Amino acid sequence: MQQILDDIAAEMASETDHGKVADYIPQLAHVDPNQFGIAIATPDGQVYAAGNASTLFSIQSISKVFTLTIGLGKLGDGIWTHVGREPSGDPFNSITVLEYESGRPRNPFINAGAIAVVDAIMMGHEPKATLGEILRFVHFIADDDSIRFDHKVAASEMQHRDRNAALAHFMKSFGHIKHDVDKVLGVYFHQCSIAMSCEQLARAGLFLVSNGVNQHTGVRVINAQQSRRINSLMMMCGHYDGAGEFAYRVGLPGKSGVGGGxxxxxxxxxxxxxxSPGLDHVGNSKLGLKALELLVQKTGWSVFSN
Ligand SMILES: NC(=O)CC[C@H](N)C(=O)O
Structure with missing residues (x-):
């Protein structure tokens, strides 16, 4: 496994087209695009890593997997009264389908859907309480208390919130958002700002590898059915209008973020x-996708083969 990761990192280092770093969040525009990291955590507790795998980056929309998990834990199937579970085929920040579907977002991984999940898990609490809950949850699943919000990134997003604010107000006009829009957005931007390394993130995903249990720590995070369903949603909706391409090239459940993870x-x-911070035209990491495609070729890991 280590050899496979070293080979992939070496191959990525020779790539010249890294894609384009997201600059609509000014704080992310400063990130050096010439970075690549990869880490794999296995159920026995091993972590294999190569490249810039211990460098912190903004997990952005990957956090939507964690808030959905919290939402499923708190509300069970009740979460589906707040958000749907169909792929959108649209960009992550699109508003168009929201109008046709009376302000109910298609799935929890587009921005509108993730904002609706935040509203659902707030349950009348102030942003601070919900943020504490989210961070504690990430500490718990990653087995790492050092993980933090990046307040500069969150502030940068709050300052440039017009598009996400439009989505939230639009949903609120249909009664799909209950709390004050700026409070909901404050929580949403902070969850997106969480800074993690590939090593930390790989560990945090372990519960989805083994039916809701982190086998190494023995901790159950969520039940087996919920774990399977989160994986299905990641497969169908985790890459927005690039989900088909990701399933075709990689064939595994995945969730991207505009930080390049x-x-x-x-x-x-x-x-x-x-x-790798450079993105393709739909906002998914360009080298990240290439590296995963290589990994699947080398390991044969795919839910479509055995
Ligand atoms: N695709 C993403 O990672 C988008 C998340 C980002 N925080 C936004 O709201 O625009």
Whole structure:
């Protein structure tokens, strides 16, 4: 496994087209695009890593997997009154389908859906309480209390919140958001700002590898059915309008973020985190996708083969 990761990191180092770093969040525009990291955590507790796998980056939309997990834990199937579970085929920040579907977001991984999940898990609490809950949850699943919000990134997003604010107000006009919009957005931007390394992120995904249990620590995070369902949603919706391409090239559940990270789950085998800040035209990590495609070729890991 270590050899495979070293080979992939070497191959990525020779790539010249890294894609384009997200600059609509000014704080992310400063990140050096010439970085690549990969880590795999396996159920026996091993972590294999190569490249810049211990460098912290903004997990952005990957956090939507964690808040969905919290939402499923708190509300069970009740979460589906707040958000749907169909792929959108649209960009992550699109508003179009929201109008056709009376303000109910299609799935928890597009921005509108993730904002609705935040509203659902707030349950009348102030942002601070919900943020504490989210961070504690991430500490718990990653087995690492050092993980923090990046307040500069969150503030940068709050300052440039117009598009996400439009989505939230639009949903609120249909009664799908209950709390004050700026409070909900404050929580949403902080969850997106969480800074993690590939190694930490790979560990955090382990519960989705083994039916809701982190086998190494023995801790159950969520029940087996919920774990399977989160993986299905990651497969169908985790890459927005690039989900078909990801399923075609990688064939595993995955969730991307505009910070350039991708968390990918190989059920029963391992939790894989890749990071390279340059994005493709739909906002998914360009080298991250390439690296995962190579990994699947080299390991045969895919939910579509055995
Ligand atoms: N795709 C993403 O990672 C988008 C998340 C980002 N925080 C936003 O709201 O625009």
């Amino acid at each position: 991708i968390l990918t789950i190989a059920p029963g085998k391992g939790s894989i985190a890749v990071w």
